[in-house]
Amino acid sequence: MxxxxxxxxxxxxxxxxxxxxxxxxxxxxxxxxxxxxxxxxxxxxxxxxxxxxxxxxxxxxxxxxxxxxxxxxxxxxxxxxxxxxxxxxxxxxxxxxxxxxxxxxxxxxxxxxxxxxxxxxxxxxxxxxxxxxxxxxxxxxxxxxxxxxxxxxxxxxxxxxxxxxxxIDLNKYKLTSKENKEYIGYTPYLLHVGKICKNKNQIILIDSIARLNTKGYKLNVILIDHTYNKREHQIIMNHAKKLGVSDQIFILNKVSDQQLQSFYSLAEVFTFPSLFEGFGLPPLEAMACGTPVVCSNKASLPEVVGDGAICVNPVDIEEISESIIRILSDTNFKNDLIRKGEKQVQKFxxxxxxxxxxxxxxxxxxxxx
Missing domain, CATH: 3.40.50.2000 (Glycogen Phosphorylase B;)
Known part of the structure; x- marks a missing residue:
């Protein structure tokens, strides 16, 4: 044919x-x-x-x-x-x-x-x-x-x-060493992968980090965006500066597949607060790398992540922050979520x-x- x-x-x-x-x-x-x-x-x-x-x-x-x-x-x-x-x-x-x-x-x-x-x-x-x-x-x-x-x-x-x-390619996205010194300057961090834009809603992560700081959890945020839009990036950094967390925000756009796999594996939590997705590959990639996921409950995402992620209202700062805290503070819950994620990703x-x-x-x- x-x-x-x-x-x-x-x-x-x-x-x-x-x-x-x-x-x-x-x-x-x-x-x-x-x-x-x-x-x-x-x-x-x-x-x-x-x-x-x-x-x-x-x-x-x-x-x-x-x-x-x-x-x-x-x-x-x-x-x-x-x-x-x-x-x-x-x-x-x-x-x-x-x-x-x-x-x-x-x-x-x-x-x-x-x-x-x-x-x-x-x-x-x-x-x-x-x-x-x-x-x-x-x-x-x-x-x-x-x-x-x-x-x-x-x-x-x-x-x-x-x-x-x-x-997803399960040979490509898999758990790598947690001891990779190349990324030690960023840790501990929350990770997001995707184009920085209004729909992806990364700005809520800046609000969440500021709230986590007040709760005694200081983490960085890494935003990996393979495109580059100076205006959208500046909106994120201006908001971070306003909240006093600009030193905790890193925007990266030149990341190889191998580096991406390491960023996934080393993240404390992968966060995906998108307002709309027809599918949504990054949460699955994070699950395959053994990283717990906090994900939006909008559009197709609950269907994709199943019970392998915590699904949250993507505009609720408190719900997002408390979900992250639960993962950071409850090892048994975190490990169970990781296991569920690894099982869910096998479907795709x-x-x-x-x-x-x-x-x-x-x-x-x-x-x-």
Whole structure:
């Protein structure tokens, strides 16, 4: 079976990991020949592996973002004469391909909830969601929460939606030595991994640290953000300065996979107070590294973390702080939470994600043959 998957425009983050592991899984199967659409501008920074055949596209005028017109015109033109069995739009977008079966992954509807934050991008994502619904495309989404939203908010036919959760690499994320001296200057610390922005709600961690100080628990906060937004970072540091805790806050953005694994393992607690997630990989990565997790109880997160984390109201400073204190002060509770987390994370592997996706490919091709 010949599959084309779209890897354009994604260099890092959860969607890039999804595309990367899907590409690797397909490439390892002798039953599939994969063509990956890649962007010239992303080659140096992209984590998507160079596997299968590659077709390169190039955004005109060095644009950072695609437009609907550009995508439909260029991607459609590239694929028109390509001999493929199915096209997988891995992140919302897909071209007009009457002669080729198509499946599209709609990760979540966060842009419906944060319309103002998305600006012009809202129209881009909304267009593809509405198009997928109007054309009755087969849709993959990553959580039961996102499926409910697609049905209840966007009006999709639930029979056309397949829930295929993301996964983590259990060989990559695992407990490492607690004695790593490279990170001793940061310890003890709380950890957060993710883009610094309003939705991720890192600012509540600054409030929580200030409150923990008054309770006799002085910890640092490490925020690992693989992107860099000077304005958002400054908002965090200004708030920390206002509360007198700026010396306890560290923002890091150039962290290797090996370093990330160590940061997870050495953290006292991993904190994830996000206001909205379609899935949420970082809490699972922390669990795999043997770190206790305090996580938001919003959107898909309770479904993902199960009983392997303490789920809290992400805007309740007291609840977050008291949950952290409980982990720090009760060794038996902490160890039990870690064990539950290690068990929960076994449910989410890339192998399962890839195999479920392959089975769906076969079903779609069979229906359209």
């Amino acid at each position: 010949k599959i084309a998957i779209d890897a354009c425009g994604y260099k890092s983050g959860g969607i890039s990991r999804y595309i990367s592991n899907l590409a690797l899984g397909l490439d390892s199967s002798s039953n599939f020949k994969t063509t990956i659409l890649r962007d010239y501008q992303d080659i140096k920074e992209s984590i998507v592996p160079d596997v299968g055949s590659t077709l390169y596209v190039n955004r005109s005028n060095n644009n950072k973002l695609y437009t609907v017109d550009w995508y439909e015109r260029n991607i459609q033109q590239i694929l028109t004469n390509l001999d493929i069995s199915l096209f997988h739009g891995t992140a919302y977008a897909f071209p007009n391909l009457d002669h080729i079966p198509c499946v599209v992954t709609i990760h979540d509807l966060i842009f419906y909830h944060l319309k103002e934050s998305y600006g012009s991008l809202f129209k881009f994502y909304d267009y593809w969601v509405e198009k997928a619904k109007a054309e009755n495309k087969q849709v993959i989404t990553v959580s039961n929460f996102s499926k409910r939203e697609l049905v209840e908010m966007a009006g999709f036919n639930e029979d056309l939606i397949s829930v295929i959760p993301l996964g 592997t890339w192998e399962t994600c890839v195999n479920s996706t392959i089975n769906l490919y076969r079903d779609i091709v069979a229906i359209n043959s």
